[in-house]
Amino acid sequence: MNEQKIDPRPSTLDNDRILRAARGEATDQTPVWMMRQAGRYLPEYQAVRAEHSFFEVVGTPELAAEVTLQPVERFPVDAAIIFSDILVIPQALGLEVQMVSGKGPHFPAPLTEPEELSRLASDPDLDAELGHVYEALALTRRRLEGRVPLIGFAGAPWTLMAYMVEGGGSKSFRQARRWLWAHPEDAHALLGTLTDLIAAYLVRQAGAGAQLVQVFDSHAGLLGEETFEHFALPYLARIAERFKAAHPDVPAIVFAKGAPYALDALAATDYDAISLDWTMDPRAARDTVGDRAALQGNLDPCALYAAPGEIRRQVDAMLERFGPHAHVANLGHGMLPDHDPAHAAAFVDAVHELSGRW
Numbered sequence: 047m048n049e050q051k052i053d054p055r056p057s058t059l060d061n062d063r064i065l066r067a068a069r070g071e072a073t074d075q076t077p078v079w080m081m082r083q084a085g086r087y088l089p090e091y092q093a094v095r096a097e098h099s100f101f102e103v104v105g106t107p108e109l110a111a112e113v114t115l116q117p118v119e120r121f122p123v124d125a126a127i128i129f130s131d132i133l134v135i136p137q138a139l140g141l142e143v144q145m146v147s148g149k150g151p152h153f154p155a156p157l158t159e160p161e162e163l164s165r166l167a168s169d170p171d172l173d174a175e176l177g178h179v180y181e182a183l184a185l186t187r188r189r190l191e192g193r194v195p196l197i198g199f200a201g202a203p204w205t206l207m208a209y210m211v212e213g214g215g216s217k218s219f220r221q222a223r224r225w226l227w228a229h230p231e232d233a234h235a236l237l238g239t240l241t242d243l244i245a246a247y248l249v250r251q252a253g254a255g256a257q258l259v260q261v262f263d264s265h266a267g268l269l270g271e272e273t274f275e276h277f278a279l280p281y282l283a284r285i286a287e288r289f290k291a292a293h294p295d296v297p298a299i300v301f302a303k304g305a306p307y308a309l310d311a312l313a314a315t316d317y318d319a320i321s322l323d324w325t326m327d328p329r330a331a332r333d334t335v336g337d338r339a340a341l342q343g344n345l346d347p348c349a350l351y352a353a354p355g356e357i358r359r360q361v362d363a364m365l366e367r368f369g370p371h372a373h374v375a376n377l378g379h380g381m382l383p384d385h386d387p388a389h390a391a392a393f394v395d396a397v398h399e400l401s402g403r404w
């Protein structure tokens with residue numbers, strides 16, 4: 047009998063386009079996936095949610111793996127993204143987070159003043175708190191059987207701080223932004239704590255099976271250029287540095303939504319790819335970034351409300367603006383709950399068909 051331990055995760059991939067494109071290498075077609083590709087617009091996701099709460103799905107590796115695979119079974123996407131949420135880090139720090147249907151995340155007891163920082167767990171055991179995510183990654187890797195790479199992710203320090211202080215979604219995140227000016231030292235302390243955890247969490251995700259990672263700074267656009275340079279950029283850079291030191295071959299993507307002024311500085315960090323929202327011009331972004339990073343994006347999610355023929359024309363224009371190299375096609379933000387899955391299919395198919403012409 048062969049006593050050798052067999053790694054249950056296949057080391058070869060049938061499709062590694064996204065890894066190649068993120069590293070700036072040539073691909074036969076432009077790889078494509080969609081942020082929030084597993085979610086409420088899929089009836090099969092709704093069926094799981096009818097039986098289980100959101101955080102129950104996140105916390106149960108079997109369910110998280112099932113939902114992660116749903117878009118991969120339905121569309122020829124070039125990657126799976128692990129089903130979880132950026133708010134698992136605030137939870138690991140001891141803050142309660144509820145997901146209110148139709149409203150989004152709600153923190154019953156947010157960090158209203160710096161004194162409340164003492165409520166946070168001082169040195170949370172990530173393996174104990176987030177072991178379910180690592181298990182979900184390992185399980186999903188096995189079930190993928192090398193079909194496409196698996197993406198891990200985390201929220202960026204500023205975006206997590208915004209939710210932790212504000213207590214939920216908000217148009218202006220006034221309370222969180224107030225902290226940056228009223229309590230800059232406490233803000234830096236919180237951002238530093240989050241940075242250490244996020245970096246360790248991403249390193250562990252890659253150890254558990256993630257083949258690419260993305261950091262979501264969804265609320266970067268609330269900061270101005272200078273505030274971003276002060277309160278977001280150094281922490282984002284530190285996360286990339288630590289992650290790449292541990293996993294030099296695993297590509298890392300950063301998405302600073304709404305912050306076009308950040309592109310030049312982000313290109314100087316260790317991220318392999320920069321994700322653009324739909325308001326950013328890919329040609330201008332490429333001029334700024336040069337060959338320092340791959341680019342991801344950036345169709346307006348609302349373009350998926352158009353008829354499939356129009357979606358195809360929009361994809362054609364998008365591919366033209368990015369060009370054939372170092373581009374990972376995606377939306378400029380996530381899928382929306384009332385999107386039609388057939389229109390997502392039109393988007394994915396158009397990327398493959400129209401990029402194959404090059």
Ligand code: CP3
Binds near residue numbers: 082084095131132
């Ligand atoms: O992309 C994927 O398919 C993977 C899963 C994923 C989710 N959240 C599942 C989810 C990912 C990558 C996220 C990231 C996330 N979560 C971000 C960054 C990306 C972005 O959208 O800017 C943010 C800001 C969050 C926090 C969060 N979680 C919000 C604001 C909401 C509510 C908004 C909404 O769409 O309802 C969530 C809930 C959430 N996270 C859902 C899903 C599928 C819907 C919850 C449900 O099923 O009821």
